[in-house]
Every structure is written in structure tokens, then in C-alpha cells.
Amino acid sequence: MTSAHDNQQGPPDQLGPATIGQLVAHAAEAYGDREALADGEVRWTFARLGEEVSAAARAALAHGVRHGDRVAVWAPNSRQWITAVLGAVSVGAVLVPLNTRYKAAEAADIVRRSGARLLFTARGFLGCDYDALLLNSGEDLGQLSGTVVLRDDGEPAPGPAAPGGPETPGGSGGPGPSHGPTLAYDAYLAAGRAVTDAELAARTRAVGPDDLADILFTSGTTGRPKGVMTTHGQTLRVFAEWSRLVTLRQGDRYLLVNPFFHTFGYKAGILACLLRGVTMLPEPVYDTDRILRRMAAESVSVLMGPPTVFHGLIHHPERDRHRLTALRLAGTGAATVPTELVREIREVLGAPAVFTAYGLTESAGVVTVCPTDADAWTIAHTVGLPLPGTELRIVDPAGEPLPTGEPGEVVVRGYHVMRGYLDDPEATAQAIDADGWLHTGDVGVLDDRGFLAITDRIKDMYVVGGFNAYPAEVENVLRGHPDVADIAVVGAPDDRLGEVGVAFVVPAADTEPDPEELTAWTRERLANFKVPRRYHLLPELPRNAGGKILKGELRRTARKGGLGT
Structure with a gap:
């Protein structure tokens, strides 16, 4: 049955901005002196926000961001996130956001596969220096040629190349200049002052409604984002x-x-x-x-x-x-x-x-x-x-x-x-x-x-506190544990988080997997929301005649509770 509701709750809005750059300019003009943002002690009007985004757009041009270049961001919510991203996207960059709960290997995989040339990141968020984590990971970062620290809320990460100024080749303790310099956000913005109004206007006009604005990575049932x-x-x-x-x-x-x-x-x-x-x-x-x-x-x-x-x-x-x-x-x-x-x-x-x-x-x-x-x-x-x-x-x-x-x-x-x-x-x-x-x-x-x-x-995805979790990705990690012979993960209702992961484990020969050890193993390799909260040990997984795991049966069992961690 087809359902198409073209008049849900009234007629659609009139035609408005066609690109994100046009949207920023529209908001600055339409809402002007109204408060657009409050972040700590900083309060900006829509007009001021427009100026800050323009400064970030100039900086992107100054640092060689071309139309269609991918720009990744691995940082928490802040005004700097807003201005840096809107500035880059306004002049034709394609946004590639990274989950702040990712481990370095997960983030590096997306940076590499997206072809990101520039990375916006942060230091001090929940005790993490994201630039150091990524650049020190030893992972292949593909075409990445520069990193910008949007916000530094903590002490610089220890390392042999701790920053001594606004620019540090390779980042804090990073692998060297092969991935370009690491800049503080102020230094990044400063370079944009040399970009003329005409250059900025030309690049903004070159962006059209059919151009890519972003690439958001989402895991599928295969576990590959x-x-x-x-x-x-x-x-x-x-x-x-x-x-x-x-x-x-x-x-x-x-x-x-x-x-x-x-x-x-x-x-x-x-x-x-x-x-x-x-x-x-x-x-x-x-x-x-x-x-x-x-x-x-x-x-x-x-x-x-x-x-x-x-x-x-x-x-x-x-x-x-x-x-x-x-x-x-x-x-x-x-x-x-x-x-x-x-x-x-x-x-x-x-x-x-x-x-x-x-x-x-x-x-x-x-x-x-x-x-x-x-x-x-x-x-x-x-x-x-x-x-x-x-x-x-x-x-x-x-x-x-x-x-x-x-x-x-x-x-x-x-x-x-x-x-x-x-x-x-x-x-x-x-x-x-x-x-x-x-x-x-x-x-x-x-x-x-x-x-x-x-x-x-159908895809077996479940949602933990608002974050999508995909069983295949978790299962692939747990299969690497020496005490696990076979594994199936399903979602089960949870009063606080909506759903949580429940793992059904077939032990390897002569072993008895410890839930706490399995949790630690998984937490080292995946974001915390993906880690199962409960475990069942089974002699074998239920399967149909074709060998497919009966996850419906496992979900029913999971709702009754299991061996906790």
C-alpha cells in the first residue's frame, strides 16, 4: 500500500536557500540581531555567526580546500564545530563526521576510505586528545594532509613532539609531517585573512544544490561502515x-x-x-x-x-x-x-x-x-x-x-x-x-x-541510548577472543538506554568465557555503546535447517535476562 501525504500539517515552506552557504547568509540577514548561539560565556547574534562562518570559509580556502574535498571532524559539540564545518561546506567541501566514541582504528578507517584531506579535532574532551590518538595509532590515514584542533580543554598529550606553538608537524607525538601540520583553530583562521571577498564569493557561488554536502558513515549488517x-x-x-x-x-x-x-x-x-x-x-x-x-x-x-x-x-x-x-x-x-x-x-x-x-x-x-x-x-x-x-x-x-x-x-x-x-x-x-x-x-x-x-x-540493528549498534560488527570482534567458538548478538529492551546488546556465546573447547573479560576485550576495540551488557553461554546457537541463526528465538531469551557483567 502506498501512503503519500503531501499536505501533512499544511502547505510546505516557500522555496528558500539552495545550499548550506546560502542558508548561513539567509539566517544572518533574516534574523540579524537575534541571539543565534550561547556557548559558555560566548553569545553570538545570527549576524555575528555569519561573520564567524565566513572567517572559517576563508580559512578553508587559504589551506587549499578545493570544491569536493572531504573534510572530516572528530570532535564534540561546540561553537568551533559549527563554524569550522559550516565554513568548509559553504565553499564546497564535503563533511565527513566521526563518532566521538570511536576508537582510533574505527576513526582512521573512515578518514582513509572517505579520502579526507583535512581533519578538525579536539583535545581534552573526556580526557581524550583525538589528534594524538589518531596520528599515533599507526593506522593508514590515506590522503590526510592537515589537522586543526578546534578546542583544547586540557593539557597537551604527552609525546616526543608535544606542541610548542600553534603549529606542530605531525601533531602531538604524531608520526611526522607525512600527514601535514597540526594547527590550533586560531592559527587556522588567521591564514584566511589573506583571502579576498571576491575569492570567497566566487567559491560560494560555485556550490550548487546538487553538490554533495556530506558523507555520513553508517554500519550495515555486514559490520563494514x-x-x-x-x-x-x-x-x-x-x-x-x-x-x-x-x-x-x-x-x-x-x-x-x-x-x-x-x-x-x-x-x-x-x-x-x-x-x-x-x-x-x-x-x-x-x-x-x-x-x-x-x-x-x-x-x-x-x-x-x-x-x-x-x-x-x-x-x-x-x-x-x-x-x-x-x-x-x-x-x-x-x-x-x-x-x-x-x-x-x-x-x-x-x-x-x-x-x-x-x-x-x-x-x-x-x-x-x-x-x-x-x-x-x-x-x-x-x-x-x-x-x-x-x-x-x-x-x-x-x-x-x-x-x-x-x-x-x-x-x-x-x-x-x-x-x-x-x-x-x-x-x-x-x-x-x-x-x-x-x-x-x-x-x-x-x-x-x-x-x-x-x-x-530486518537488519537486526538495535539502538543504545540513541546510537545505532550493529550485531555483525560486535560479533566480528568477539569472535577474535580465544575463548569464543561462536557468537550471536541481539538487542534487548532496557529501561534507561532503550535497548542494549546481549551476546550469546558458544565457548571454545575446554574454556569458560568470563563476561568481564569479554567486556574488556570488546571495549578495547569498539565504542562503549556497542559493548554487550549481558552474556548467555550456550553449547550451540539455535539454527534453522539452512543453518541460519534463529535470532528471533535469541531475542525472546534475551528479554528474560542473562549472565551479567
Whole structure:
């Protein structure tokens, strides 16, 4: 059955900026002296933000960033992240964000495969110096020719080549000049002063709506990250619609707790704020104590995040001591959302407008949005209506549409579908069929209103505190442990994180794997959110006649609990 709602919640916005560079200029002109950003003691208007982004764009040109060059960023949320990225993308660079929880090998793999020439990074975040971790890793960094430290919140990392000034060949303790110099952000910006207005204008004009804006890497069922390519025009059209549907409006104050390396943080955060004249309040990490204080002090009106964010606020013992009366809009999803949580967001936190949504990186982040005024059951049990101007179907394994109420694979078609996977035409052809339908790998059902409910995941992905985890990647790591003969990982519900990983382990001969040791092994090799929280030891994994692991059976077992760590 096809569902296409072109008039969801009113007509679409009028034609606006066609590129991200045009968006920055539009916001500076349209919202001018309104507050655009508050980061620590720094407060900028939209006009000032536009000037800061222009300075970063000049710097990108001064450092040789060409149209189409890939620029990676491995750093937490900050104003420097915003200006550096928007500046580079404004003059034609293609953004490649890296998860701040990655280990050095994971980050290096994406830097190398994307062909990134410049890397923006940070020092001192959660005790990490990302430039040192990467440059000292011994990993092949491909075409990387320079690193810029956006923010240094700690002491320089120890090493034989600790920085003695704004520029250090090879970085702090790095492998030498083969990967170019490491610059402080101020030094990076200073070089841009030599770039003329005419040069900047020419490069900005050369960027078009069909040019690539970003490549976001997302792991597939094989565990190998794939680079999703999306254009300027797609991104802006999707988030102009999304911003309108969720009722984001001029004057809102939006606490940006979702990480900028994710579509939700960057596009539904930074770009949406520029589109609608909303004040950005970036947070590098989610800490409930700090969030409560800042929400009260900054009169936060918009908060979005996975259920764990709202669960933490609602149940915080000192919540009543903080004035949260400005909160009006709350967005959640990316995991199971209890009906009671929706009611508590409205009644306890006092946010009348609540929504859930569904999307994937391959759809520019959005497929459906549930109206903010829907009843609590609908918000919790569905993900709403398709994005205006797009199509959605539920199909059987042969690709034939199914009737209302019948479960099947969710497929979507429209302007929001990715341009493809980077350097992977085979995977692209598997994801997008000859008629342009993107096969999501998710199982869903449409009700008689056209609302979509997601009931299962064909691809077995699960979501831990808002982060996507893919069993195959975790399984590949655990198979390398000498005590593991076979392994299967599934997601299971968790009150705090939405879902967590549960591993089913077949021990190697004459061994008894220790859960704590398996956890340490995995944590050394993967980001922490990917590490299983529980383990079951089994003599063998359940399989069907064809030898395929029966993960449905394992999920049922996982819900009952297992051997903990």
C-alpha cells in the first residue's frame, strides 16, 4: 500500500536557500540581531555567526580546500564545530563526521576510505586528545594532509613532539609531517585573512544544490561502515519540512544535546536552527545535573533526544528545584517509547508538544514524523506520517505492496533518498531498486490513518541510548577472543538506554568465557555503546535447517535476562 501525504500539517515552506552557504547568509540577514548561539560565556547574534562562518570559509580556502574535498571532524559539540564545518561546506567541501566514541582504528578507517584531506579535532574532551590518538595509532590515514584542533580543554598529550606553538608537524607525538601540520583553530583562521571577498564569493557561488554536502558513515549488517552521500538541496528541503512539522519556530531556544556527528545533532539541530531562527545551546555531553541547571538558566524551550534523556530528567531527585516552564517542544524516538513516558513529558516536564519520528541516514534522516498534538498512545506506538512529497509502502519479500494492517518491509521513495553509498555501487543497488525505492530493512505496518508503526528490524540493528549498534560488527570482534567458538548478538529492551546488546556465546573447547573479560576485550576495540551488557553461554546457537541463526528465538531469551557483567 502506498501512503503519500503531501499536505501533512499544511502547505510546505516557500522555496528558500539552495545550499548550506546560502542558508548561513539567509539566517544572518533574516534574523540579524537575534541571539543565534550561547556557548559558555560566548553569545553570538545570527549576524555575528555569519561573520564567524565566513572567517572559517576563508580559512578553508587559504589551506587549499578545493570544491569536493572531504573534510572530516572528530570532535564534540561546540561553537568551533559549527563554524569550522559550516565554513568548509559553504565553499564546497564535503563533511565527513566521526563518532566521538570511536576508537582510533574505527576513526582512521573512515578518514582513509572517505579520502579526507583535512581533519578538525579536539583535545581534552573526556580526557581524550583525538589528534594524538589518531596520528599515533599507526593506522593508514590515506590522503590526510592537515589537522586543526578546534578546542583544547586540557593539557597537551604527552609525546616526543608535544606542541610548542600553534603549529606542530605531525601533531602531538604524531608520526611526522607525512600527514601535514597540526594547527590550533586560531592559527587556522588567521591564514584566511589573506583571502579576498571576491575569492570567497566566487567559491560560494560555485556550490550548487546538487553538490554533495556530506558523507555520513553508517554500519550495515555486514559490520563494514558505508558512506551515505547526501546533497545540499536534499538536506535543506528535508529539514525545512521537518522543522515545520515539529513546530520549531523563531525565538525558540534549543538545547543541542544530540551529538553533531549524527544527523539528529547536525541537521535536525544546527541546520534546523538556522532555517527557523532558533537559538543554539550546544552541549558536549549529556549530564542530567548540568542539563537541569542550563535548561532553567537559559529558558530552554526545545529539547530532543532518545528516551533516556527524558527518563533522566523526569526521575531526577532535584528536578523540582529547577524552573523548566519554558519547555514547550520535546522530540524523542530511536528506541521503544513507552506511552507513560509521553504522558510524563507533557505532565511532569510540562512540554505540550511532543513528537516521535522515524528515519535513517539513507533517507537524509527523516521518513516520517508524528504530529506534536497526537495522543500519547499514537506518539508512543507509531512514528507518524510520511514526509510531505515522499512515498512510503509496505511490501512483501517480492516487493509487492501489502494492504493496510499487514506487516512487511518499509520502502520509501522521494527527494530525501540518498545519492548512494560511497564507492559501493553493489550495496547501493541492493538498497535502492530500479524504480527508486529505498529498502529500509525495517518491518512496519500502516494503520487506516496512514500512520506507520515499526515492528521489527530486518537488519537486526538495535539502538543504545540513541546510537545505532550493529550485531555483525560486535560479533566480528568477539569472535577474535580465544575463548569464543561462536557468537550471536541481539538487542534487548532496557529501561534507561532503550535497548542494549546481549551476546550469546558458544565457548571454545575446554574454556569458560568470563563476561568481564569479554567486556574488556570488546571495549578495547569498539565504542562503549556497542559493548554487550549481558552474556548467555550456550553449547550451540539455535539454527534453522539452512543453518541460519534463529535470532528471533535469541531475542525472546534475551528479554528474560542473562549472565551479567
